[in-house]
Amino acid sequence: MATYPNVNAANKYARDVVAGKIPNCRQVILACQRHLDELAKEKDPNFKFRFDKAKAERVCSFIQRMPHTKGEWARKKQKIKLEPWQLFFFAASFGWLVKATSKRRFREVMLKVPRKNGKSIIAAGVGIFGLCADEEYGSEVYCGATNEKQAWEVFKPALLMARKLPKMRKKFGLQLHAKKLTRSDGSVFEPVIGQPGDGSSPHIAIVDEFHEQPTNEQYDTFDTGMGSRDQPMILTITTAGTNLDSPCYDLELRCRAMLDGTEDEHLFALLYGIDDDDDWTKPEALIKANPNYGISVKSDYLLAQQQKAINSPRFTNIFKTKHLNQWASAKSAFFNMEKWKECEDKDLTIDFFRGVDCIQALDLARKLDMNAKARVFWKEIGGKIHWYCVAPKFWVPYEQVFNNENKQLGEQFQRYLTQGLLSVTDGAEIDYRDILADVVESHLETPSVSIPIDPAGATNLSHNLLDEGLNVVTVTQNHQNMSDPMFELEAAINSGRFHHDGNALMTWQISNVIGKYYQGSDDRVRPTKQKNINKIDGAVALIMAIGEAMLQKNQGQTKAKSIYEGGTVGC
Structure with a gap:
């Protein structure tokens, strides 16, 4: 033997x-x-x-x-x-x-x-x-x-x-x-x-x-x-x-x-x-x-x-x-990826949340680059807010996938496309009509309390969403708006109050997030990335969604209150 x-x-x-x-x-x-x-x-x-x-x-x-x-x-x-x-x-x-x-x-x-x-x-x-x-x-x-x-x-x-x-x-x-x-x-x-x-x-x-x-x-x-x-x-x-x-x-x-x-x-x-x-x-x-x-x-x-x-x-x-094998000047990832993996629940699907109110957030970076949507649900359990990120969506132009000057990034996009995690729009620019159709369809599945969007994104898309009767709010991605939700997401991940469906493209982008602190302060931060190849669009959309939910709760808006107190999420 x-x-x-x-x-x-x-x-x-x-x-x-x-x-x-x-x-x-x-x-x-x-x-x-x-x-x-x-x-x-x-x-x-x-x-x-x-x-x-x-x-x-x-x-x-x-x-x-x-x-x-x-x-x-x-x-x-x-x-x-x-x-x-x-x-x-x-x-x-x-x-x-x-x-x-x-x-x-x-x-x-x-x-x-x-x-x-x-x-x-x-x-x-x-x-x-x-x-x-x-x-x-x-x-x-x-x-x-x-x-x-x-x-x-x-x-x-x-x-x-x-x-x-x-x-x-x-x-x-x-x-x-x-x-x-x-x-x-x-x-x-x-x-x-x-x-x-x-x-x-x-x-x-x-x-x-x-x-x-x-x-x-x-x-x-x-x-x-x-x-x-x-x-x-x-x-x-x-x-x-x-x-x-x-x-x-x-x-x-x-x-x-x-x-x-x-x-x-x-x-x-x-x-x-x-x-x-x-x-x-x-x-x-x-x-x-x-x-x-x-x-x-x-x-x-x-x-x-x-x-x-x-x-x-x-x-x-x-x-x-x-x-010690440390890259000189390399910055550390903001989020604990080991804890993030522990928050994964592959049983979470969008079917579980049908009819449940949510926040849909859009990070519309550029027409020539990746765009992302994060859909966030939440519920109060034992006096603590639990967050749920399910079925995020990512779009990128065809040219960025198959004719990218950066071969490594193009191959990365192709792998995610093969896994069914990335949507490709025709041509060299993002077709915002595809994003519009997706957001409207998602709203019918899970009603959107609001749709936060960066004002630097697509103005026409914002108008089109408003024409569909959706509540669009602009969120500038600065320290003031991003710091609190970023720290809340970090705390929720570390304590197990965050739950996600294991989307590998979202996981990659969460791992790319670097914290950029305001003038040396350790209590005001916003997300950034080490290099252009390290995409973080989905992570930014997720942080925006959590920030909007936190804001609505703090303002005591009726719609948001009904989500927190009467949501049907049973996890």
């Missing part, structure tokens, strides 16, 4: 992380939880993926046949011994297959880990595996970087490994060259500076220190060249950086959205670091952020670096970026 000691250790690591036995940041916990949840769904015929223990064991065993290439372990001629976190990384990345094809599931893999945690060894091992043992005839493996020195950080260890393993060279027909490795079937492993040639067809592309790349050109060229491969993979291995406009930061935001619940089935991410509320001056932060703490990265070195950062403010950001 086959045994899988490496896979068993990998799965144990995931269980221990989720159970809190191994300190880790929220993103790593979510990655482990995703793996365990999907293992539990394997036998479901509607679940498209399966975990192949033999495939996972094979890659872990292969990597551990590689020799160390520098330092004390190389001097002692020791072979690589993967730590539990590394076993989990390899097992999860390579072990998940598509049931229908038995080909590898994950096309994009991101490992974000601080310096000195063994990145180069992992990348070199993946490169040799992809060249020799990944069942790909004529394999092409590239390690990409912005300069030759960086590219050689991955390729040099791989070259040294191959030199030290004559039996492996003989078995796979591996030939050593000054700047590449080749096999007789045409397979090649070599470093790439900038873009690979148009004729390249990567099987494995390794992007090292992606945070140093100013554009997405290399990543996109690797990606578009993989069309003829059965199970290609782009492996990004990086630390955090300082450029929040970089493609690396965009990729991390996409990974975070996936871990928070946005469907991205062929993306795997393991993002080590610390949480926003961790005290970075404590030794515990070092252990949490550095999975190889005390192994490849020495504890006394990290403690000395930490003390230096405490004593020297000039060095603080460097330390946080390189050793």
Whole structure:
């Protein structure tokens, strides 16, 4: 009977992380939880993926046949011994297959880990595996970087490994060259500076220190060249950086959205670091952020670096970026996404609320961008107001989905469209007639007490809604109007008084909200976003809806009072 000691250790690591036995940041916990949840769904015929223990064991065993290439372990001629976190990384990345094809599931893999945690060894091992043992005839493996020195950080260890393993060279027909490795079937492993040639067809592309790349050109060229491969993979291995406009930061935001619940089935991410509320001056932060703490990265070195950062403010950001994996100047999400997930109730549907009064709020950003509607219901339970957000709606022009200059955003829109969460209007501009028809239809289902709308939005749409007999109110999205409902939404989420239907597009936008405080004050805030790609339109509409409901209650309007005291919501 086959045994899988490496896979068993990998799965144990995931269980221990989720159970809190191994300190880790929220993103790593979510990655482990995703793996365990999907293992539990394997036998479901509607679940498209399966975990192949033999495939996972094979890659872990292969990597551990590689020799160390520098330092004390190389001097002692020791072979690589993967730590539990590394076993989990390899097992999860390579072990998940598509049931229908038995080909590898994950096309994009991101490992974000601080310096000195063994990145180069992992990348070199993946490169040799992809060249020799990944069942790909004529394999092409590239390690990409912005300069030759960086590219050689991955390729040099791989070259040294191959030199030290004559039996492996003989078995796979591996030939050593000054700047590449080749096999007789045409397979090649070599470093790439900038873009690979148009004729390249990567099987494995390794992007090292992606945070140093100013554009997405290399990543996109690797990606578009993989069309003829059965199970290609782009492996990004990086630390955090300082450029929040970089493609690396965009990729991390996409990974975070996936871990928070946005469907991205062929993306795997393991993002080590610390949480926003961790005290970075404590030794515990070092252990949490550095999975190889005390192994490849020495504890006394990290403690000395930490003390230096405490004593020297000039060095603080460097330390946080390189050793705690925090992006310099990155702002924290306003809402607690772990609590938001706890507020999810997939049994909530609009059918449950038919005939119940609501607020419909519209955030009409621009004709060329996303527009959103949030429908909010509420009820007083035990002296506390409970909020319900059900069936939000999002619109975007056709051109923004299929011809977007920002490829990543266009692909994001396409995923939500496929999931049925995004409505597309014809042409390059939003057709407000579609929004008008939707709001009127929703009003017939769930009567709208009022429809708050930003005056910077569509004036004609406001007039058309008024012509339909609807109560339109203008709400300027400033600190005065947005602060109280934003804090109320935060409190409701944290206390469990908020309930939503799990809409993944709304979840993504809630995760993108950053709090912009008024002149340094901590009691007046409005929602903003880190970058244009991080849409928050649905979150803004939700905050506007809650603000309008709060205002009507405070003003004692009869209609609003009847909702609070006599609503039929039974949750």
